[in-house]
Amino acid sequence: MTDLLDLLPDEMQAFLAPGPRSLTEPAGQPSYRARQVFSWLHRGAGFQEMTDLPAALRRKLAERACAGSLRVQECQTAPDGAAKFAFATGDEHLIETVLIPHSNRSTVCVSSQIGCAYRCPFCATGRRGLVRNLTAGEIVEQVIRVQQAIRPQRVTNIVFMGMGEPLANYDAVMKAVRLLNHPWGLHIAARHIAISTCGLPEQIRRLAGEGLQVALAISLHAATDELRNRLVPINRKHPLAEMMGAAREWVACTRRKVAFQYVIVPGLNDTPEQARALAGLLKGLVAMVNLIPQNPPEADKPATQPAGRPDPGPAFAFAHRLRALGMEVAVRRSRGAEVLGACGQLREREEGAGVG
Secondary structure (H helix, E strand, O other): OEEHHHOOHHHHHHHHOOOOOOOOOOOOOOOHHHHHHHHHHOOOOOHHHOOOOOHHHHHHHHHHEEOOOOEEEEEEEOOOOOEEEEEEOOOOOEEEEEEEEOOOOEEEEOOOEEEOOOOOOOOOHHHHOEEEEOOHHHHHHHHHHHHHHHOOOOOOEEEEOOOOOHHHHHHHHHHHHHHHHOOOOOOOOHHHEEEEEOOOHHHHHHHHOOOOOOEEEEEOOOOOHHHHHHHOHHHHOOOHHHHHHHHHHHHHHHOOOEEEEEEEOOOOOOOHHHHHHHHHHOOOOOEEEEEEEOOOOHHHOOOOOOOOOOOOHHHHHHHHHHHHOOOOEEEOOOOOHHHOOOOOHHHHHHHHOOOO
16 A cells, blocks of 8 residues: 655656546546645545535545555653654554754654664664664654654754664665755754764765755764774774765755764763864864763662663763863753653663564
């Protein structure tokens, strides 16, 4: 059965067009039906809610296609307004999506894979390995379902920083970006969409050539190969020199700043030596560093640590060192700790309890 949320407008038109597989053989549907169906779907409507479509067409759509495949398994809201959604897929796996509200925008952090193959030691998602890629429709549907939940507020920003490595699911992620950006649907500006990666050079170069004004965030976490090999295992295959070469090509091609994500592991990657190495690594590059206080999985928290709340002190201390070296730095505010807002935490808890 075709998931219509996985179809771009031209694919939707082909699905509804005249031909031997037409929904209303032999005449097919007029071209404007594609826009109607696409717009309804991206508002989260079911087929019977598409009231400007003929009843016969709605019946045939329900017989031959589906309007998404996710269902809400759980939703938790933290005191700071952040919300964590656990969605069950059609094949009974869990994926996580996080809403991060701000005073002037609403950001949705989406997953692009079920699990992750890259096994960074501080990431809960990687502990269980990769199950499969998500389809473009499954990625887009996460945003649609969150948008339904927060009406009349509007989702304004998307970050591909949830479960999985987005650039390892390249084609589906690019298709999802185009679906989310399309004016018939949610119409989220490409400049308000950020794609995170652990550092896949070939895919970074491909992304630079897509002509999309998306933002790029690279999970760096260490400024030397010796340490990054431990914290980001893909570095053994694609060391810093190779990854940084791709990052510099990205900036040269897109004229856009690249953000480097840096989870602080106190006493390991926040030393004066790492600060100096980081300043040298990024010298001359239009970039900023986002420091992230470490948020360990539930099983690793000390008994004295509040529920999921990381200690921001080491991140602020490291930020002071980097600013003294002339670098642009921000410390990410922790959101959603009470609802296991860090990537993979809720799935880890639910699957530990036999869910999914």
